[in-house]
Amino acid sequence: MFTRCGRVKLDFSQRVKDLAARSRNPSHHALTMIVRAIGAKVVSVSRITMRDSTTYCSIFLDDNNRKPILRLYFNAKNSKSVGVFTAQPDKAETRHKINDVSDIYSFAQSIEATIKNCR
Numbered sequence: 001m002f003t004r005c006g007r008v009k010l011d012f013s014q015r016v017k018d019l020a021a022r023s024r025n026p027s028h029h030a031l032t033m034i035v036r037a038i039g040a041k042v043v044s045v046s047r048i049t050m051r052d053s054t055t056y057c058s059i060f061l062d063d064n065n066r067k068p069i070l071r072l073y074f075n076a077k078n079s080k081s082v083g084v085f086t087a088q089p090d091k092a093e094t095r096h097k098i099n100d101v102s103d104i105y106s107f108a109q110s111i112e113a114t115i116k117n118c119r
Contacts, residue, residue: 028074030101031057031059031104032050032059034104034105035111036048038105038111038112039069039112039115041112042115043115043119047061048060049061049062049063051065055073056071056072056073057072057074058070058071061119068093069084069085069111069114069115070084070111071083073095080097081095081098082096082107084096084110084111085114086110087113087117
């Protein structure tokens with residue numbers, strides 16, 4: 001079944017299954033825990049949350065999309081990258097390729113600065 005824009009329309013149960021499959025990515029959860037550990041120096045761990053989407057996984061402060069900390073781009077087969085946001089006024093995202101989950105620690109200072117400016 002097609003919609004007006006020509007995309008295939010999935011039924012609700014299929015969309016739920018697809019979302020569940022994407023959000024079970026262990027790399028996303030591991031990186032979220034690392035970001036929480038880094039952010040624990042600045043704010044309460046419970047304030048750092050994750051939301052998964054089709055193209056990336058976002059990590060926010062206070063579950064607020066106006067307070068982004070970083071994005072995880074792990075859906076590509078060959079390249080994995082992390083987009084770290086800068087301070088509040090411009091909220092520019094800088095993407096960095098990573099080879100391993102532990103590479104996120106090299107961006108700890110940037111993550112801490114972003115969290116401090118989002119408070």
